[in-house]
Amino acid sequence: MRRTLASLLLISLSGCAYSFTPPVLAPATQPSGAATGAALPVPTTPRPNLDPRVTTTTMASDAPVTILVSIDGFRPDYLDRGVTPRLSALKSGGVSAAMRPSFPSLTFPNHWTLVTGLRPDRSGMVGNTFEDPRRPGQPFAKASDDPFWWSESEPLWATAERAGIRSASMLWPGSNAPWGTVEKGDHGLWMGGIRPQDWQQYNANLSATQRVETVLDWMRRPAATRPRFVTLYFDSIDMAGHDVGPNDPRITQAVGAIDRSIGTLVDGLRTLGIRANLVIVSDHGMAATSSSRSIPLDGLMPKAAFRTTEVGALGAIYPQPGQDAIVAAALLKKHDHMQCWRREAIPARFHYGRNPRVAPYICLADTGWRITPTPPPAPREGGDHGFDPSDPAMRALFIANGPAFQPGRQLPVFDNVDVAPLMRDLLGLPAGNGLDGTDAPFRKVMR
Numbered sequence: 001m002r003r004t005l006a007s008l009l010l011i012s013l014s015g016c017a018y019s020f021t022p023p024v025l026a027p028a029t030q031p032s033g034a035a036t037g038a039a040l041p042v043p044t045t046p047r048p049n050l051d052p053r054v055t056t057t058t059m060a061s062d063a064p065v066t067i068l069v070s071i072d073g074f075r076p077d078y079l080d081r082g083v084t085p086r087l088s089a090l091k092s093g094g095v096s097a098a099m100r101p102s103f104p105s106l107t108f109p110n111h112w113t114l115v116t117g118l119r120p121d122r123s124g125m126v127g128n129t130f131e132d133p134r135r136p137g138q139p140f141a142k143a144s145d146d147p148f149w150w151s152e153s154e155p156l157w158a159t160a161e162r163a164g165i166r167s168a169s170m171l172w173p174g175s176n177a178p179w180g181t182v183e184k185g186d187h188g189l190w191m192g193g194i195r196p197q198d199w200q201q202y203n204a205n206l207s208a209t210q211r212v213e214t215v216l217d218w219m220r221r222p223a224a225t226r227p228r229f230v231t232l233y234f235d236s237i238d239m240a241g242h243d244v245g246p247n248d249p250r251i252t253q254a255v256g257a258i259d260r261s262i263g264t265l266v267d268g269l270r271t272l273g274i275r276a277n278l279v280i281v282s283d284h285g286m287a288a289t290s291s292s293r294s295i296p297l298d299g300l301m302p303k304a305a306f307r308t309t310e311v312g313a314l315g316a317i318y319p320q321p322g323q324d325a326i327v328a329a330a331l332l333k334k335h336d337h338m339q340c341w342r343r344e345a346i347p348a349r350f351h352y353g354r355n356p357r358v359a360p361y362i363c364l365a366d367t368g369w370r371i372t373p374t375p376p377p378a379p380r381e382g383g384d385h386g387f388d389p390s391d392p393a394m395r396a397l398f399i400a401n402g403p404a405f406q407p408g409r410q411l412p413v414f415d416n417v418d419v420a421p422l423m424r425d426l427l428g429l430p431a432g433n434g435l436d437g438t439d440a441p442f443r444k445v446m447r
């Protein structure tokens with residue numbers, strides 16, 4: 001049913017999809033799957049439903065299932081608010097840390113980093129909204145399933161599927177894109193490519209309960225069709241964080257609700273007798289913002305001189321034709337509450353700016369400030385992220401619990417590029433080549 005609905009959606013949306021056939025991709029980076037070599041042949045008939053490898057899982061049927069959970073915008077100190085008995089129990093019974101997101105500390109780049117082990121500059125997912133010089137005027141929009149945007153790096157579920165490990169995704173940015181294909185059929189549907197065998201088109205209205213119960217339904221299947229690798233995504237805490245800021249009691253309520261959902265998942269797995277390694281992460285933290293802390297770009301240069309693909313904590317700015325000197329003069333000077341660089345001069349610690357998808361000018365606001373094209377129309381208090389990843393307010397959640405992990409181990413802060421190598425270990429996949437992260441932080445805390 002889900003797939004049928006998704007197919008219908010794709011058909012109905014095909015009229016507004018990109019109308020030309022994209023060129024064969026020359027990845028900006030070596031996709032990790034290609035680097036894993038001959039052990040993982042690229043399937044010649046990669047339609048997920050028709051892939052004969054579904055019945056040839058390489059894992060023992062009693063091997064623990066690996067579940068990667070993202071609680072978008074969950075700051076680790078939300079665990080100190082007294083409303084997270086289930087997450088706190090998983091933390092004390094497993095491995096935990098405050099994790100440093102990658103730059104920019106935005107949702108799409110960091111979710112893609114978590115499943116590729118590459119920083120956004122190399123993964124190709126350089127922002128929540130951005131452009132590619134190969135497609136001028138057609139920006140990436142968050143829920144796009146066009147694999148053009150995703151295929152610069154290989155996500156874990158594609159590697160897992162190619163290794164015969166059945167995967168399922170109850171939402172994750174990019175899991176709705178058929179990874180690795182460029183071909184569209186007559187009906188506007190993507191031909192080939194790899195998705196998790198069970199997947200769900202993004203829909204913010206799906207309740208946390210529906211999401212958890214779907215995962216538990218997958219776990220009720222016979223071993224032959226039960227996923228061995230699952231992603232599960234919650235967005236309510238990030239949304240509340242943007243709406244009311246991280247210090248509002250409504251955030252605490254949202255945190256408590258997600259904790260109960262995590263409890264439902266853990267209890268359900270126990271009832272079903274499913275052994276699971278749970279890796280619970282977030283993509284970034286959250287900082288309080290206010291319209292009184294705005295940096296309107298049109299106060300620095302004429303509106304006609306520039307356009308933006310991203311604003312907020314981060315400004316991704318393109319000069320209009322012939323306006324580069326004006327934009328450079330306006331941005332490349334000292335500002336009270338932001339720093340700006342030409343793409344080529346972004347500080348090395350951000351590992352950002354070599355991908356052609358990065359805008360020619362990048363500005364980063366001080367934590368709590370927001371870059372806006374024009375002054376905000378009305379006073380507003382709220383929250384945002386995208387700030388310097390080294391700021392503690394941007395720290396992300398990491399809790400790992402299950403048979404693979406020792407209890408009660410707290411790790412020092414590590415970079416979120418290290419999560420994908422850990423996941424590869426848990427799934428029994430070969431270590432990726434040329435990844436930005438390693439499994440080193442976890443070696444002493446595994447069982």
Ligand SMILES: [Zn+2]
Pocket residue numbers: 073107238239242385
């Ligand atoms: Zn967000």
